[in-house]
Amino acid sequence: MYAALVLVFLHGPLLVLIAFSFNANRFTLWQGFSLRWYGAAMRDAQLSEGLLNSVIIALIASAVSTVIGTLAAYGIWKRPAPLLSGAMYLSLATPEIVTGVSLLAFYQFAFRLIHLHLGMTSVIIAHVAFSIAYVAIVVSARLRNYDRSLEEAAMDLGATEWRAFFRVTLPSLAPAIAAAGLLAMVVSFDDYVITSLVAGVDSQTLPMVIYAMARRGISPVVNAVSAVVVVAFGIVILISQRLQQR
Amino acid sequence: MPAVLELRDLVKDFTGQRAVDHVSLSLETGGFYSLLGPSGCGKTTTLRMIGGFETPTSGEVLLDGANVNALKPYERDVSTVFQNYALFPHLTAFENVCFGLREKGVGDRENRAMRALDMVELASKRDRRPAQLSGGEKQRVALARSLVLEPKLLLLDEPLAALDPKLRKQMRAELKAMQRKTGITFLFVTHDQEEALSLSDKLAVMNTGRIEQFGAPEDVYLRPRTAFVAGFLGAINWFGKAGVRPESTRVCREEPSGVPCRRAAVESSLFLGSCVHINAVLEDGGRATAEMAREQNHFREGEAVWLYWEHCDELRFDEHRPQ
């Protein structure tokens, strides 16, 4: 009984949000079912640009962080590296606002030496930095149950350390790596705080556009966009979790 | 011709303890050898040093006369069958067997692999994944996978430990036959003395990191060099400083003459079908077991008897006997 109430509390707001994305009325009085806001969303140039940027950033950042994070998890599994592990845990524990401003300060400092400015690259670099830990955790979890003697057997049969990794360990890790990659994409796609600080003028991401719209406050276009994002995220996370169970 | 494997004064220390303590050994080509000992005696560590998975703290490992200390596992002409088989789960049996051939760039892979699978009688299951194979089948695939590479030396780390007793006996015979057929030197690690005795041309008994004796099964059983070896290879009765095997111990009601003997009280008499085991308690509180022919099943609990044996059946050692 109580549980039901809490679950309503947890799910209610989102369901309501999604429900009202179909509201024909611009205001909160329900006036009939309509898809006009979805249409408006699709026609919105800013949203499209934001979406495109977010997708590009998410794809590149997750690809890079998946490679780096997987190698890190593997390396630590073979021989513990407390400093790196500590740094990765710390990156998860550090409040986003702090990582954000620290990267801003870093970029400003670095751009005195290299002549660049804030843009897609600065965002991608930042996204990789905070995704590595997520990837490492997912892959580490899979490695914990992995039989070490398999790599030894491979070496015994003539494979060098790297060949053993590629031919034996990597195939076993494949589902976990895919799951980690999907997680990294979601984390990157959803980020607002850090991105808003390091993005610069011409690389607006979808969360930034949504934020601006939410701040202005009225249009149900936000509801429509939210509904789509929620469903998309849900599907991706579901796939990711399935992969982790393989 | 140099020995196929020679260990010279091998030592391995882990933090706080010495696992292998100056082990020296020499194996001739084409034999079936065993390393026998209780868990923790250092036999697996020794095996791993031969395979290249541990680096010796000091001492040398020589294969065909050449020092291989610095060589990685994939550079040594030695192959290992792991205790849990370590079959690659994402590959079929056939692909598992091909694995080493691919790594070493050997030609005619498919035929060689099929021949190896034929030899272990698993050709019909070549496309099964390890998850679909039984314990015995997995073990045979692991064997085929290693043998197909025709190594100079095959190391087996307690390969039969995970099998049930009946299967174990069957696999023992198959392993022995395999070794004879291929002529490859086998080094077999086990804690089961029956296995070691029945399979080996020569066996080394290890205890706390040292080899206490290395010899043919008969030698080691009948002429053990230390009390530990005597006690590990078979049951033994201790009468003071003399050890006598149960099969050499006799029971009778009157004091025998001309042979060493002791007074005892019968504790229990177990009819085992092919023989009788009579457990008795000695005057000093110690226990002994006599193995007698099955017709001798007439001693009752509590009876006062005499245990006797031939003087030449006594085993005596310099150090104290184990508790």
Place this chain on the structure above:
Amino acid sequence: MRNPALLPARIWMGMFFAAPLAIICCYGFLTRGDYGGVERPWTFENFARLIDPLYAAVVWRSIWIAGAATAFCVILGFPLALFIARAGKHAGLYLQLVLLPFWTSFLIRTYAWIFLLRDTGLVNSALESLGVIRSPLPLLYNDGAVLIGLVYNFLPFFVLPAYATIERLDPALLEAAADLGARPLSTLFRVTIPVSAPGIVAGAVLVFVPCFGAYLTPDLLGGGKSVMIGNLIQNQFTTARDWPFGSAASMLLMFASALLLAWLMRSRIGRELM
């Protein structure tokens, strides 16, 4: 090269995580330049300003809001965790249900409350149309809204560890308590809760830390009225252009968070959960 697989991670984390933080730690001791830059002299003044009543209020607000959010999460979440732990084979399903909203966008989840609480939002519209009120209630842009938003977002952070600990409780303990005469309520307070204490504390810390360092929630739901440390920092680095002061505040936030979490990991509690 001892462990080449770790090299990319070491380089990336070193350059883009550790170095930036180090820079912030330096800036905290420097001074604001005339045009918003960062320059010498080295000083402790930034930290002194944090104790200034104006800014101390911000720190204090962060503490009490985070604390209140934690308290609500514990009070609301513990019965839920208890329920799930007793759900037997449906436990996994309920956990999924609790975690499901968590996997959607954080921004959107927070926005949902704007939609609900603003003057033209659902709650007010519903109440108005039902005739309960005549003009909209100011439900948004205050501490209360921030509190609701935080509890909503971070409840799963408490439920999960609490559930994990309760689930491991040996049922024999409860049976023993009953056998000794304890009624269900008494068993709850004298056995279940004390034995689950490590999980409860862990959950509380895991809620408190992100709430303490919250930025987006107070920003969206608090308007300008509910300034927490996160908002302060963001402000200093953008509008106010006082990077050294912002850095000092960041260091405060960082060290407080890291300390709490490190304490949790090292304590008996952390070891039990690992």
